[in-house]
Amino acid sequence: MDDRKLTMLMDFYELTMANGYYVDKKDKEIAVFDVFFRSIPDKGGYAIFAGLEQVIEYLQNLKFGKDEIEFLESKKIFDKGFLNYLSNFEFTADVYAMREGTPIFPHEPILVVKGPIIECQLVETMILLTINHQSLIATKAARIVHAAKGRSVIEFGARRAHGYDASIYGARAAYISGVLGTSNTYVDFKYSIPALGTMAHSYIQSYEDEYTAFKAYADVYPDSCVLLVDTYNTLKQGIPNAIKVQKEVLDPLGKKLKGIRLDSGDLAYLTIQARKMLDEAGLEDCKITVSNSLDEYLIKELISQGAQIDTFGVGERLVTARSEAVFGGVFKLSAIEVNKKLTPKIKISENVQKTTTPGFKQVYRFYDENCMAIADVMTLFEEEIDASKPYLLFDPDYVWKKKMIETYNVKPLLIPIFKKGKLVYETPSLEEIRAYHKQEFNTLWPAVIRLENPHEYYVDLSEKLWTLKQKLIKKYKR
Amino acid sequence: MDDRKLTMLMDFYELTMANGYYVDKKDKEIAVFDVFFRSIPDKGGYAIFAGLEQVIEYLQNLKFGKDEIEFLESKKIFDKGFLNYLSNFEFTADVYAMREGTPIFPHEPILVVKGPIIECQLVETMILLTINHQSLIATKAARIVHAAKGRSVIEFGARRAHGYDASIYGARAAYISGVLGTSNTYVDFKYSIPALGTMAHSYIQSYEDEYTAFKAYADVYPDSCVLLVDTYNTLKQGIPNAIKVQKEVLDPLGKKLKGIRLDSGDLAYLTIQARKMLDEAGLEDCKITVSNSLDEYLIKELISQGAQIDTFGVGERLVTARSEAVFGGVFKLSAIEVNKKLTPKIKISENVQKTTTPGFKQVYRFYDENCMAIADVMTLFEEEIDASKPYLLFDPDYVWKKKMIETYNVKPLLIPIFKKGKLVYETPSLEEIRAYHKQEFNTLWPAVIRLENPHEYYVDLSEKLWTLKQKLIKKYKR
Known part of the structure; x- marks a missing residue:
């Protein structure tokens, strides 16, 4: 400066x-x-x-x-x-x-x-x-x-x-x-x-x-x-x-x-x-x-x-x-x-995309065996991901869209x-x-990089974070 | 800074x-x-x-x-x-x-x-x-x-x-x-x-x-x-x-x-x-x-x-x-x-709009009796405009579009x-x-100010400057 x-x-x-x-x-x-x-x-x-x-x-x-x-x-x-x-x-x-x-x-x-x-x-x-x-x-x-x-x-x-x-x-x-x-x-x-x-x-x-x-x-x-x-x-x-x-x-x-x-x-x-x-x-x-x-x-x-x-x-x-x-x-x-306790806050909006994701968070990026990026997952900050175990990715909006991944690398961003x-x-x-x-750019699939109609890269929530978000939305809606 | x-x-x-x-x-x-x-x-x-x-x-x-x-x-x-x-x-x-x-x-x-x-x-x-x-x-x-x-x-x-x-x-x-x-x-x-x-x-x-x-x-x-x-x-x-x-x-x-x-x-x-x-x-x-x-x-x-x-x-x-x-x-x-003499330069382009106007120039703004801006005229720098005399405005591209103005104020910009x-x-x-x-904004006609299809404000050349420009274009084209 x-x-x-x-x-x-x-x-x-x-x-x-x-x-x-x-x-x-x-x-x-x-x-x-x-x-x-x-x-x-x-x-x-x-x-x-x-x-x-x-x-x-x-x-x-x-x-x-x-x-x-x-x-x-x-x-x-x-x-x-x-x-x-x-x-x-x-x-x-x-x-x-x-x-x-x-x-x-x-x-x-x-x-x-x-x-x-x-x-x-x-x-x-x-x-x-x-x-x-x-x-x-x-x-x-x-x-x-x-x-x-x-x-x-x-x-x-x-x-x-x-x-x-x-x-x-x-x-x-x-x-x-x-x-x-x-x-x-x-x-x-x-x-x-x-x-x-x-x-x-x-x-x-x-x-x-x-x-x-x-x-x-x-x-x-x-x-x-x-x-x-x-x-x-x-x-x-x-x-x-x-x-x-x-x-x-x-x-x-x-x-x-x-x-x-x-x-x-x-x-x-x-x-x-x-x-x-x-x-x-x-x-x-x-x-x-x-x-x-x-x-x-x-x-x-x-x-x-x-x-x-x-x-x-x-x-x-x-x-x-x-x-x-x-x-x-x-x-x-x-x-x-x-009261001395860190409490997650959410900002609800009628526009679903504008509703914030609450809590102190970490973001993990998952890579496949060829080092290509598969998805990012937002988690609570203290969550850890054990890459030796399978991990279930799911879409936070359409939760029936799920994918279990077995072989992957993961790092906190x-x-x-x-x-x-x-x-x-x-x-x-x-x-x-x-x-x-x-x-890192080279870990992106061509479909994500292309100029026209690129593939939407997955940004998911961990189950814990997803549950917290739903709880706060429900609490607010009452 | x-x-x-x-x-x-x-x-x-x-x-x-x-x-x-x-x-x-x-x-x-x-x-x-x-x-x-x-x-x-x-x-x-x-x-x-x-x-x-x-x-x-x-x-x-x-x-x-x-x-x-x-x-x-x-x-x-x-x-x-x-x-x-x-x-x-x-x-x-x-x-x-x-x-x-x-x-x-x-x-x-x-x-x-x-x-x-x-x-x-x-x-x-x-x-x-x-x-x-x-x-x-x-x-x-x-x-x-x-x-x-x-x-x-x-x-x-x-x-x-x-x-x-x-x-x-x-x-x-x-x-x-x-x-x-x-x-x-x-x-x-x-x-x-x-x-x-x-x-x-x-x-x-x-x-x-x-x-x-x-x-x-x-x-x-x-x-x-x-x-x-x-x-x-x-x-x-x-x-x-x-x-x-x-x-x-x-x-x-x-x-x-x-x-x-x-x-x-x-x-x-x-x-x-x-x-x-x-x-x-x-x-x-x-x-x-x-x-x-x-x-x-x-x-x-x-x-x-x-x-x-x-x-x-x-x-x-x-x-x-x-x-x-x-x-x-x-x-x-x-x-x-x-050779110690200031010589006008032109840059010709196939795109007429991109051809430059040569010479050391002044810009005069003409206002009508109600102080509304009528047109700007580029002149050679040393040209002076005597507002007590009528002035002929003409379009530099379509020279048959002319307008003699009688009562006006003018100032160099x-x-x-x-x-x-x-x-x-x-x-x-x-x-x-x-x-x-x-x-100065208030001297602009509403038609110039409007957002949609505004009127194109006139930016003309003086006769002397127009003549110089034509001469250089001809010289270049030979």
Whole structure:
């Protein structure tokens, strides 16, 4: 977070509620809040969890300074004792979360805060903001990278991002999901994610003609020469000029043109023609990069049309997740201490999908003998699953849909991040997160990954948790 | 920008191009770059310009520190002289821009940078990023505020914004376009935009029942009591409990319930019923606020159904501009020095709409005798318009469409911001920007403002500029 003081970045109601709890002497009651989401963007089959590192940074540095306290004081609605509490604020709660890069599914907790209700409430906005943003972009990037079928994808969206952080953390999230690099130099400077790029149309236009511009560029960058060929006419001028640069500038130096980029036109047709022309000129290793409002759907279409593309530069539609710009993570109370006993809470809704799952929970992921993910099961936190015994999966809504599994591996997805406010998690490097993402993404069946009508991955409840939920629903309905 | 060092936040190609210009000794050539956009989000009739203040902050603080230079050095592709130039970087260009809050239209320059080409290129990414983001949100907010027909709109989107800056500068941009306040406390702390909010469902759930929660809240906030009434059942429990709180807690204190908030259900039906119940209880002044994935379309629909709503809380669909999350501002070369003479440049495209308008330009807005905006006319920068004489407007594509106007006022929209790198513009306060927006928005005809099939506002060229453009097109086509 670059030492910015973002403490005040919280919805005002977190403060009015927190002050209320304080005045009412409820502030120390232990509560459990779950972060989860209800539907997957773009009707996809999975989402990708990201943003945990920034949540950790935030929680470790959460302090209310003098300026903030004075500002709150000026509102004349906050109790003096409460402001004093904020001045000495220390985060003392437990946090559990999934690892960044994990494929995640609706309704399961992806992050859990367990601690004094006053603290849970104060951290709500920033936790949601961070996770909603980065998970949105990581999810979109995973879709795009998958659609590219092994070809490279570069994040090109800085100029259309929703502010500076969106360009930075968006590139970070995209990198987790397998993007090769970014156009954003800051992200390389700060996170060592490779920054890439060569020239814009303005560079070409600033010279008297295209060839002169290409020659000038090749003179300066003989080892990394990538030329933008579509300023005037890709096939009649751009590529012939690029080939001429190879012959007249690079050949004498014993260098090869590294690539060309196209940013307009019929990319399928143009790249097929470009590939032929380059190959005929002996430039078989010259890579073709394309850009121009791409996304997973257009990439899929280009590939199916036989486009000859090595690298996709994906800008605005990735960095803004344009097709669905909202990741709807919520932060819901699932348990609270009543008479010193942690008591599950449910929020009933006429809309069945909006009824919450009560209690302090764990999520287990089951894998078959080939390490493919079968289902996630939400359980009470303390439940353990003995993988040496068969396990009965059942649909929580249509309970007659059952499946006994015999040979499986299982692992808990929520791992401890903070214990009583102390960080107990060793934050992995971005490269480790990226590798973990790749490994876990590969456990998903193709039917779950596909863009159109994906298979709905199973997210079930353990029998104990299901029984608890039914009991609370019945109690409420009386 | 909170003293963050965002210098490296630029597309990498800005640096490779800048280094190329430097090595080629072209770096000091004076160039003109226009920021403009090609299409209005959501097929609307107007957009709103925002972000200038942050562009100014950026340009004033642009320095390449030791860490940045070392980082660039490590890339092993940049000339030593270039890195030395960056170490001593000073912004020396001229910048012209429209005032924040101005309604803007496709193809007209909204910001112009005129200066050494190396500088223009280095500042491209951040200028676009800043303006694209804030103009996107200001435009969306203007649509929403207009749809609310005088009712209040509050920005509630922090938790779904694309990162921290998006929540902060998004709220700023929304405020320019007339939103009343925000949920985001930071924005109040930093920009004095009123932060508002009372309680979430978790607050209600943390008490044994709804009435106890309401009572607790009213005890703490008797002067500003707004209650969230939809946790269990709005009409059967929530509103009766709110009325009971009035009688049992607030009446004895001589206080009145300030408002209720609904976040779910059939908002038209529920608010009509709620209004009746509140009125019957003598709470005619109690305001009704609603939220729940609102946008301009839903607000229009709710109002047309007679919903009784005083305030709309608009979250994710405003802060992410979900219906069109991309504002497509571009940064295009329009002139460059050739033999010490500023020479207009054009970029031709088969797509007529994508052919740029050459030259260093001004934009004039014409108003009729009732101060309603008639048309914008792009001219050569030095052209002057004498409002005492008739002026011939004509369509640049269909030149037979002409209109002679006799009585009009006219003003240049691009005003000097920087002269040779020095700030010459007195940055207005946010309240002044907001007032300016309101004034200028009111000059738009209802036909331009309406959501469905708005009238296309005229953006014409002066005869001189039109002639220049035709000449360059012909020259290019030969």
